[in-house]
Amino acid sequence: MEALFAATLGILSASGIYLLLRGRTFPVVMGLTLLSYAVNLFLFAMGRLQTGMPAVIGRSAEYADPLPQALVLTAIVIGFAMTAFLLVLALRGLGELKSDHVDGKEPR
Amino acid sequence: MNHALILPVLLPMFVGSLLLFVPRLSLTLQRGLGLASTLLQLLISVGLLLLADQGALHSYALGNWQAPFGIVLLLDRLSALLLLVTALLALFALIYAVRGDDARGKNFHSLFQFQLMGINGAFLTGDLFNLFVFFEILLIASYALLLHGGGAERVRAGIHYVVLNLLGSALFLLAVGVMYGITGTLNMADMAARVAVASPDDAALLGAAGLLLLVVFGLKAAFLPMYFWLPRAYAAASAPVAALFAIMTKVGLYSIMRVYILIYGEQAGSIANLAADWLWPLALLTILCGVIGALAAVTLQGLLAYLVVASVGSLLAGIALGTPAALSAALFYLIHSTWITGAMFLIADLISRQRGDKAGQLVQGPLLLQPLLLGALFFIGAIALAGLPPFSGFFGKLLLLRALEPGPEALLLWPALLLGGLLTLVALSRAGSTLIWRTGRDVLGSAERDGVRTLAAAGLLSTALILVLFAAPVLAYVQATAAQLLDLAPYMQLVSPGEAP
DSSP: OHHHHHHHHHHHHHHHHHHHTSSBHHHHHHHHHHHHHHHHHHHHHTTOOOSSOOSSTTSSSSOOOSHHHHHHHHHHHHHHHHHHHHHHHHHHHHHHHSOOBTTSSOOO | OOGGGGHHHHHHHHHHHHHHHSTTOOHHHHHHHHHHHHHHHHHHHHHHHHHHTTSOOEEEEGGGOOTTTSOEEEEOHHHHHHHHHHHHHHHHHHHHHTTTGGGGSSSHHHHHHHHHHHHHHHHHBOBHHHHHHHHHHHHHHHHHHHTTTOOHHHHHHHHHHHHHHHHHHHHHHHHHHHHHHHHSOOBHHHHHHHHHTOOHHHHHHHHHHHHHHHHHHHHHHTOGGGOTTHHHHHHHSOHHHHHHHTTHHHHHHHHHHHIIIIISSTTSGGGTTTTHHHHHHHHHHHHHHHHHHHHHOSBHHHHHHHHHHHHHHHHHHHHHHOOHHHHHHHHHHHHHHHHHHHHHHHHHHHHHTTSGGGTTBSSOEEEOSSHHHHHHHHHHHHHHHHTOTTSHHHHHHHHHHHTSOSSHHHHHHHHHHHHHHHHHHHHHHHHHIIIIISEEEEEOTTOOOOHHHHHHHHHHHTHHHHHHHTHHHHHHHHHHHHHHHHOOHHHHHHHSTTSOO
8 A cells, every 4th residue: 555655646746846847827736736635645644554443542442643634634725725826816917917927928 | 821922823813804804994994903903913022022031931732732732832032032023014014004005905904914923823833733834824915915016027926926835835744744754743842852862764754854844944034046036026015015024034034943943953863953054055155146136136126135135144144053142143133134124125115106117226217306315214224234333234244243253164154244245235335326316307296205104114224223222132132042042951841841851
């Protein structure tokens, strides 16, 4: 399971960084989204990968660490809001600058 | 438990939400509420400063969940000092803004309060993940404030600023994730105790996470490889926002001090003083890049933005040296550079408003409406920024220079600081003579004059003199701050009372 998880994270971050380095705002937004997926999964895995364990103490002898789940929830909410803001800003940029290039003007 | 500790976070949160949710509040009422809240924050931060100056550390367990399991706020001399610096800067910036700048877009006052909430929270928190949350609060408010007033240039600078900071947030989460995965805690003091006893394998991972965190804080503090977003963003922001942003780079510097002294400090075993080797050369190069940028700048606002970068370099040099003398010098310089840079952004705007569409461009323009008054303010600010006597910049630089005995480190820092000061002076004299002396004969009909705005700028600038007049108590305070920062035992006792670290 670890290898599969690590490969998923690797592919997600690699694609995210590739898109982040593109010149148009839409791929950049997509790149940041993929990267934040990778980061959220990574945070989640920091409580160690386990299956079939409740995150509540007292129900069974073995339990999963509940804190990363709380952290990842916070990170998802914040990341979602920030991505929405960036999308609106990118659209606004397209309207005001008449270009969807990240520098606001077409490269010569 | 002292409930006053949470007031700097709660007050702007409630006032900001009130301004946001009560529909059709008249602008006068919004201004009054914003000013009252900011003034109250100033009074609270003075109170907290006096509390912190008694020497003990104060912590506040949110929801009474005891550390290290719950989130704690931590008040020491450093956080109290930065709260005060923020509150005073914000008050003058807001007084400047209420003369019309706040009406150029929606929700300025509530965004301003949320910005203060984020900054105050970042200075107060003792929990690494909570620091991330407060970073995000101050960032989202700053995104909107940067765009306040609209216009193509702001949108262009805004996209870069937002994308870079989102990437920074992703790296922050990765670093926090690794640190939590290994130490099993997010409380900074508790983490420091666990890092100290980490096994060599874990220490390598912790070191990697620590350096990842340095990239994030470097992006906020804007030192060498990560400062390229700053000049454009600060130059594009409206004047009161740019003035308030003078504190934003200090949030990054504060986090560097907090994390690399407490968690990766002397006691951290094989990864002790992790950041110092990186910070030292980067600091010197940042000073040089900042002043070269200032020399090449084509607008006054751009010039000031590059001087922000140069001042970050000087501060970082003090932090990288890490001795009590260097840290206290850096703290003194931090107070000075925040307030004076803020004042200079306001003065630059006053000048721009009397130059019509030439605004802040460093080209020949019309005669200023108030050449003597604005010239004098600019002159005082320039002297203070360049570090000439008799103003606070001179004291700050002198303390930094004297923090080093003659030796190889001094051989690098002294020329960098002195050359930086000289080039700053050249850049500012060139700008000042172009703006104030190389003018046409006629005053523009559209030139604006505003007593309150001038007073706000002059008031903030007067701190250059006040810091010198009260240099003895300020110096005593920053020296006590440096000593407190470097003595880690009391921090450790906050998480495990009764147990010697």
